[in-house]
Amino acid sequence: MKTVLKYVKKYGLLILSLATLIILFFVDIDTAKVASNSILSQFKTMLLIIPSIFILLGLIDVWVPRETMVKYMGPDSGIKGVILAFLLGSCAAGPLYGAFPLAQVLLKKGAKFSNIMIFIGAWSTTKIPMFLFEGSALGWKFALIRLGLDIIVIPIIALVLEKTTKKEIIEKLYIQAEKAQK
Amino acid sequence: MSNYILIGITCLLLIISAFKSKEKTIFALKKGLKSFLNIAVELVTIVLIVGIILSFTSTETISKFLGEDSGVIGIGIAAVVGSITLIPGFVAFPLAQMVLEAGAGYTQIATFVSALMMVGIVTIPLEIKYFGKRLTIKRNALAFVASIVIGIIMGVIL
Numbered sequence: 001m002k003t004v005l006k007y008v009k010k011y012g013l014l015i016l017s018l019a020t021l022i023i024l025f026f027v028d029i030d031t032a033k034v035a036s037n038s039i040l041s042q043f044k045t046m047l048l049i050i051p052s053i054f055i056l057l058g059l060i061d062v063w064v065p066r067e068t069m070v071k072y073m074g075p076d077s078g079i080k081g082v083i084l085a086f087l088l089g090s091c092a093a094g095p096l097y098g099a100f101p102l103a104q105v106l107l108k109k110g111a112k113f114s115n116i117m118i119f120i121g122a123w124s125t126t127k128i129p130m131f132l133f134e135g136s137a138l139g140w141k142f143a144l145i146r147l148g149l150d151i152i153v154i155p156i157i158a159l160v161l162e163k164t165t166k167k168e169i170i171e172k173l174y175i176q177a178e179k180a181q182k
Numbered sequence: 183m184s185n186y187i188l189i190g191i192t193c194l195l196l197i198i199s200a201f202k203s204k205e206k207t208i209f210a211l212k213k214g215l216k217s218f219l220n221i222a223v224e225l226v227t228i229v230l231i232v233g234i235i236l237s238f239t240s241t242e243t244i245s246k247f248l249g250e251d252s253g254v255i256g257i258g259i260a261a262v263v264g265s266i267t268l269i270p271g272f273v274a275f276p277l278a279q280m281v282l283e284a285g286a287g288y289t290q291i292a293t294f295v296s297a298l299m300m301v302g303i304v305t306i307p308l309e310i311k312y313f314g315k316r317l318t319i320k321r322n323a324l325a326f327v328a329s330i331v332i333g334i335i336m337g338v339i340l
Binding site for chain 2 (some may be wrong): 014017055056057058094121153157
C-alpha cells in the first residue's frame with residue numbers, strides 16, 4: 001500500500017496533466033495545439049539549460065572545497081557572502097527551478113542559510129539578461145527602480161526566513177543536502 | 183543568448199576539469215546526472231502543467247485582468263495571476279508592455295511582473311522537495327506580499 005502511495009505521489013500529477021492534455025485534443029484542438037507548442041518550446045529551453053546546470057552542480061561539488069565555500073558564503077562571511085550570493089544568482093540563466101538543485105549544493109558546502117535564500121531571490125528576479133529585457137520593454141526607469149527595490153527586498157525576505165525558522169529545521173536542510181548529494 | 187553563455191562557460195569548466203583530473207570529472211558528471219534524475223519527473227510535470235495553463239491564459243485575458251480593473255482589486259488580481267502563471271521573461275515583458283500601453287497602472291504591472299518572477303505556485307512541489315513544506319510556503323507568501331509592496335511603491339514613484 002505504501003509503495004502504491006509513493007508512486008501516486010510521484011507520478012500522479014504527471015499522469016493527470018498528460019490526461020488533461022490528451023482530453024484537450026479531443027475537446028478543443030486549437031487550445032491543445034497552443035498548449036503543445038508552448039510545452040515543446042519549454043522543453044527546448046530545458047534541453048539547453050538543464051545539462052549545464054547539473055554539470056555545474058557536479059563540478060562545484062567535486063572541485064570547490066568546503067572551506068572555500070564557508071569562507072566566502074558561510075556564517076561569518078558577512079556582506080561579502082551577501083554580495084556573492086547576489087552575483088551568483090544574478091548571473092544565472094534559466095527558470096527558477098534550476099536554482100533549487102544548485103542551492104542545495106551550496107548548502108552542502110556550508111553556505112549560510114540566509115545567503116542561500118538571497119541566491120534564490122536573486123535568481124528569481126535580478127537576473128542580468130532579464131533586467132536588460134525588462135528595460136527595453138518597460139523602460140529603464142521602471143526596470144531600475146524595480147531592481148533597486150528588489151535589492152532591498154530580497155535580503156529582507158532572506159533575513160525574515162532565517163529568523164522565523166527554527167534552528168532544527170535549518171539544520172535538517174543541511175543534513176538532507178548532505179544525503180542528497182552523496 | 184544568456185543560455186549559450188551558460189553552456190559555453192560550462193563546457194570550458196568541464197574541459198579544464200577533465201584536464202586536471204579525469205576521475206573527478208567523471209564523478210562530477212555522475213553526480214549531476216543523479217541529481218537530475220532525482221527531479222526529472224517533477225520537471226516534466228511542471229512543463230506540462232505550465233503549457234496547459236498558458237494555453238488558457240491568452241494575452242487578452244491577462245490584459246483584461248490588469249487593464250480595466252484598477253485599484254486594490256486590480257493589484258490583488260495582478261499578484262494572484264502573476265503567482266500562478268509561469269511565463270518566460272521573453273513572453274512576459276512584451277505582454278506587460280502591451281498591457282501598460284493599453285492603459286494599465288504601473289502598480290498593477292510592477293506587481294504582476296514581480297509576482298511572476300518571485301512567486302512560483304507551479305514549482306512549489308519541486309521547491310518543497312529541496313526546502314520542505316514550511317519554508318517553501320513561507321518564502322512564497324513573503325514574496326507574494328513583497329510583490330504587492332514593490333508594486334505600490336512603484337506606483338507612487340512613477
